[in-house]
Amino acid sequence: MADKLLELNIEKIVYGGFGLARHGGKTYLVRYSAPREIVRAEVYREKKDYGEAVAVETLLPSNQRRDPVCPYYEFCGGCQFQHIDYDTQLKIKKDNLLESLERMAGLNLTEVETIPSPQEFGYRVRVQFKVKKGHVGFVRWDNRDIVSVENCPVAHPKINELIPSLRELTNQVKDLQEIHVLYSPTEEEFLIKLVTPTYLDKELLKKLRKSYIPPSVVGVGNYFRLRNGLHKRYFVGREYTFISVGDFKYRVSNDSFFQTNRFLWEKFANLVVDKAEFKKALELYCGVGFFTLPLAKKGNFIEGSDSNPSAVNDAQYNAKLNGIENAIFLKSTAFKHLQLRAGEVLDTVVLDPPRSGLIEKEIELLLENKPESIVYISCNPTTLARDIKRLSKAYRLEKSCVIDIFPQSYHVESVNFLRIKTP
Ligand SMILES: C[S@@+](CC[C@H](N)C(=O)[O-])C[C@H]1O[C@@H](n2cnc3c(N)ncnc32)[C@H](O)[C@@H]1O
Numbered sequence: 001m002a003d004k005l006l007e008l009n010i011e012k013i014v015y016g017g018f019g020l021a022r023h024g025g026k027t028y029l030v031r032y033s034a035p036r037e038i039v040r041a042e043v044y045r046e047k048k049d050y051g052e053a054v055a056v057e058t059l060l061p062s063n064q065r066r067d068p069v070c071p072y073y074e075f076c077g078g079c080q081f082q083h084i085d086y087d088t089q090l091k092i093k094k095d096n097l098l099e100s101l102e103r104m105a106g107l108n109l110t111e112v113e114t115i116p117s118p119q120e121f122g123y124r125v126r127v128q129f130k131v132k133k134g135h136v137g138f139v140r141w142d143n144r145d146i147v148s149v150e151n152c153p154v155a156h157p158k159i160n161e162l163i164p165s166l167r168e169l170t171n172q173v174k175d176l177q178e179i180h181v182l183y184s185p186t187e188e189e190f191l192i193k194l195v196t197p198t199y200l201d202k203e204l205l206k207k208l209r210k211s212y213i214p215p216s217v218v219g220v221g222n223y224f225r226l227r228n229g230l231h232k233r234y235f236v237g238r239e240y241t242f243i244s245v246g247d248f249k250y251r252v253s254n255d256s257f258f259q260t261n262r263f264l265w266e267k268f269a270n271l272v273v274d275k276a277e278f279k280k281a282l283e284l285y286c287g288v289g290f291f292t293l294p295l296a297k298k299g300n301f302i303e304g305s306d307s308n309p310s311a312v313n314d315a316q317y318n319a320k321l322n323g324i325e326n327a328i329f330l331k332s333t334a335f336k337h338l339q340l341r342a343g344e345v346l347d348t349v350v351l352d353p354p355r356s357g358l359i360e361k362e363i364e365l366l367l368e369n370k371p372e373s374i375v376y377i378s379c380n381p382t383t384l385a386r387d388i389k390r391l392s393k394a395y396r397l398e399k400s401c402v403i404d405i406f407p408q409s410y411h412v413e414s415v416n417f418l419r420i421k422t423p
């Protein structure tokens with residue numbers, strides 16, 4: 001790390017979790033800083049028009065600063081906001097969303113509802129641990145090494161209780177790279193994925209399961225990473241668990257996505273579903289049917305789709321499990337699904353894409369199909385604002401809400417309601 005030190009005045013916190021400061025005609029992005037404080041910062045990356053720095057001393061602290069609870073916070077790349085009080089975290093996320101919508105979509109929203117997480121810590125039911133040289137933890141932000149952790153304050157306490165067994169596993173499986181854990185608070189059980197570059201002998205895994213893995217881990221799979229995606233080699237034990245949210249029960253397979261903040265499951269579903277009213281709706285990127293099942297109760301017919309076959313199998317099963325007869329599910333990309341329904345009358349399209357947002361062709365099809373309303377659930381305000389700008393040819397953004405499913409991190413989840421413009 002370079003040892004250039006600068007005294008920087010933090011204007012605000014920008015999307016990504018960095019404090020923004022200007023010095024010598026250059027912009028600096030400053031880690032571990034809080035709004036409107038003066039810090040001494042060490043510059044660790046210098047580019048032509050901006051630099052990256054880390055606050056090493058607070059010269060004039062912000063009154064929104066607090067002590068982080070996590071002993072690894074200084075190094076761990078997982079959280080960015082533990083040193084900032086929770087109300088300010090929420091304000092930062094709301095401002096990040098408003099700024100993106102203004103800068104990229106030319107929209108000046110006056111009101112954005114912000115829904116806090118009822119608890120700031122212990123909320124995550126899904127955690128991806130990295131493994132290196134017997135250490136189980138997370139990637140350091142400064143040198144990409146592993147911070148070995150005994151406890152992660154944002155993880156469900158039961159996941160933390162599992163860490164000693166996971167560490168023992170790393171001694172037994174020499175080339176273990178990652179361990180992904182899903183905990184079901186409903187069933188009080190775990191599913192785990194062991195990621196290795198080479199095949200993990202199945203018989204060995206069965207033995208390890210008996211000796212080192214507690215019985216509450218009901219299923220263990222061996223996976224490998226290829227082009228950033230995870231691929232399954234095989235599975236031992238049960239490949240799914242169940243999670244209840246309000247009146248609904250979901251089967252969740254180890255290969256399916258499930259929302260991670262257990263304290264907001266019900267509020268999140270209600271936020272998306274409460275005002276829905278339709279004869280026919282589509283839901284793109286539907287996962288295991290987290291929103292689809294409650295949505296089905298609000299209209300005549302809904303068709304969900306996801307490109308992940310595991311999620312679609314779960315969604316189909318979940319519709320039956322919950323007695324929902326007016327929802328069907330397709331294994332399809334969002335684009336193919338929109339293409340399939342081109343020209344049909346749709347009242348609502350609900351969509352929840354990954355961070356990259358929508359592709360151009362999906363937007364074109366939405367603009368051709370012209371459903372009466374679109375509910376856009378986004379985990380990235382930058383791609384959201386880009387997509388809303390494109391959709392604004394035919395749609396008006398009626399309302400945006402931030403729902404804080406990722407306290408302590410810079411991630412901004414929002415639900416955005418768009419309605420067709422009247423001529
Ligand atoms: C953020 S998750 C949301 C899932 C669901 N809405 C929920 O709340 O549980 C995004 C989902 O998009 C799916 N996905 C990713 N790329 C896709 C694509 N091009 N077409 C359809 N689904 C896709 C993933 O499999 C994943 O289930």
